[in-house]
Amino acid sequence: MLTSEQTAIIKATVPILETGGEALTTHFYKIMLGEHAEVRPLFNQAHQASGAQPRALANSVLMYARHIDNLGALGALPAQIINKHVALQVQPEHYPIVGSCLLRAIREVLGAEVATDAVIDAWAAAYGQLADILIGAEAKVYDQLAAAPGGWRGARPFRVARKVAESAEITSFYLEPADDQAVVAYQPGQYLGLRLVIDGQEVRRNYSLSQVANGRDYRISVKREPHGLVSNYLHDSVNEGATLDVFPPAGEFTLSSGTGPVVLISGGVGITPTIAMAEAALAGGGRDVVFIHYARNSGVHAFGATIDGWVRRYPRLRAYVAYEQGALRNGAWPTALGRPAMDQLKAWVPTQPEADAYVLGPKPFMGFVRRSLVALGLADDRVHHEFFGPTEALA
Ligand SMILES: Cc1cc2nc3c(=O)[nH]c(=O)nc-3n(C[C@H](O)[C@H](O)[C@H](O)COP(=O)(O)OP(=O)(O)OC[C@H]3O[C@@H](n4cnc5c(N)ncnc54)[C@H](O)[C@@H]3O)c2cc1C
Ligand code: HEM
Structure with a gap:
């Protein structure tokens, strides 16, 4: 439990994290990945090089500092972190490594004048509190996965x-x-x-x-x-x-159990979870499914024959495929040409507020599709998206 002084110190750090959070987490990763070979395999080097992972961590530290006295306000963030950790097998013994490197990075980036002993103590307590929450929640998921029929622990x-x-x-x-x-x-x-x-x-x-x-x-x-x-x-x-x-x-990017239409919109390899969602919703039989996929051209269009078969088999499925390059031919994919456009989405997507939409593709694609769906009348909290990498803000 943090003291009220420690809570006040954490809150006072928010402006520093708003401007310098990414420099702090970049330095943190440099220390940790340089000195702790045992955690290196867990981290994707490309996510370090692009800065996406330091940004994701900086954002989570900032959110945590902002809401230190009301952790319920963190919303979906803890579940997102826990799922990523579980799928890469983060373990309790890794937490002290992250903790000590984070405190060292705070000291080295902020300097002794800002990072006083009181500041370091407050962050040590705050980190310990968050680590306990994550370790406990992750242990629960590991236990559930091991105990479930067909389940296991580790590799x-x-x-x-x-x-x-x-x-x-x-x-x-x-x-x-x-x-x-x-x-x-x-x-x-x-x-x-x-x-x-x-x-x-x-x-x-x-x-x-x-x-x-x-x-x-x-x-x-x-x-x-x-x-x-x-x-x-x-x-x-x-x-x-x-x-x-x-x-x-x-993973927490999963099909909800509603009764409204399911709208699945993918770009490129983003099709992989949406095809599983389509299969599940169609087999369930109770929901209309709109499946929309964007591919560069016919050569890179995956699962075209599968979707074709489902269109014949399931009257509740409507499917649309658009190619960036190619030509329209009767009775074959694509249904349209080009990248996502508002008039296209307006024609294809059911706009009732009880529709659940799942969007996966490159970041600008998801940003555009998400904004368009909300503008068309879908409920903001029913338009879900996921990154095939560290979570980022959709501008
Ligand atoms: C939840 C989730 C689900 C996913 N589902 C799928 C899926 O269904 N199908 C799928 O194909 N992928 C999926 N991915 C992505 C997948 O995990 C990998 O990220 C992807 O396969 C690329 O890994 P890689 O090792 O081939 O490329 P990496 O080696 O990680 O490189 C990725 C890119 O970064 C560049 N790069 C690498 N290192 C550096 C560097 N140091 N400096 C600059 N550039 C660099 C590479 O040239 C390359 O273009 C998913 C990811 C997540 C998080
Ligand atoms: C309180 C402590 C921690 C916090 C707040 C935290 C936070 C985060 C966040 C915000 C993400 C990104 C989630 C997303 O993209 O949706 C993440 C991913 C990740 N975390 Fe943690 N984490 C903590 C501890 C740890 C520990 C102890 C390890 C193990 C060494 C670890 C390993 C990872 C890995 C491997 C990823 C994925 C990295 C990648 O995509 O390359 N984390 N964490």
Whole structure:
């Protein structure tokens, strides 16, 4: 429990964090990743290089400082952090490492005049309080995942049963447990963690589950990223019969249990969770589904035949696909050309406020689609989005 003096000190730090939070967290990562090899595999180097991860952490520290006397006001933030941590297997013993590096970064970035002993003590207490909350919540999720039918704790070996090219750049991997036992169920929209060793280096990544849960196997669908370490390794070197270490599913970008229409809008590889959500909503039978997908061209359009089959099978599905480059042909994809546009969305999307929308694609794509859907009348809190990387603000 923080004293009232410590709470006041944390609140007084808010203006410093507003302007200098990112410099602080960038310095923090430099210290921690430089000195603690044991936590390095958990962190994606590309997210450090782009600054997205230091920004996500700075934002969470700022939010925490602002709401230190009313943690309920943090809203969805703790759940977001917990899910990311669980999918990458953050453990209680990692917290003191983060804590000591964070306090050192505060001292070194702010200097002794600002970062007095009282300030450091207050931040040590505040960090301890937040760490306890996260450790407790994460332990609960780990325990639930281990106790559930087909569940497990930590890494479990899976064999690649099938490897299927879905487009010129997206390949699906069907993963069966090496012990041939059941696998834990998940919500459509959730993702797995993979642990790999590439050129002697351990690395971890998340991949969305691209089909509904069946208790037997998982499917992930991976886009080859230019110069991407893990995606190229999976495409080029992980073949049928190979074994991969898999962490259990997590994630809070999941289909709600409403009765209104489900609107799924994806760009590129953002299709992976939306295809699982579409499958779940259609199998449930009680909801209209509008599936909208944007691809650069026919060569990189994944799951076109699957959606085609579903359109024939499910009268409650309406599907639209737009290509940036290509031509319209009768009876074949695409339905339209170009990038997302307001008139297009207006024609395709049901605008009643009880519709639930799920949007995934590049950041500017999600920003535009989200704003458009709200302008068209969808409820702001029913338009959900997720990043395939650290969470960022949508301008
Ligand atoms: C919740 C979640 C779900 C996801 N679901 C999917 C999914 O279903 N399918 C999918 O394909 N992906 C998904 N991803 C993304 C996935 O986890 C990986 O980030 C992605 O595969 C890229 O990893 P990589 O190792 O291939 O690329 P990385 O090596 O991480 O590189 C990514 C990019 O950054 C550049 N880069 C790397 N290091 C540096 C550096 N030091 N300086 C400058 N640039 C650098 C690379 O050239 C590349 O263009 C998901 C991510 C999350 C968080
Ligand atoms: C109080 C302590 C902590 C806070 C406030 C915190 C906060 C965050 C936040 C805000 C994110 C981004 C979430 C998102 O993108 O949606 C994140 C991701 C992450 N955190 Fe933590 N975290 C804490 C402790 C830890 C610890 C102890 C570890 C383990 C060393 C850790 C490892 C990670 C990793 C690996 C990611 C994903 C990084 C990536 O995408 O590259 N965190 N955390």
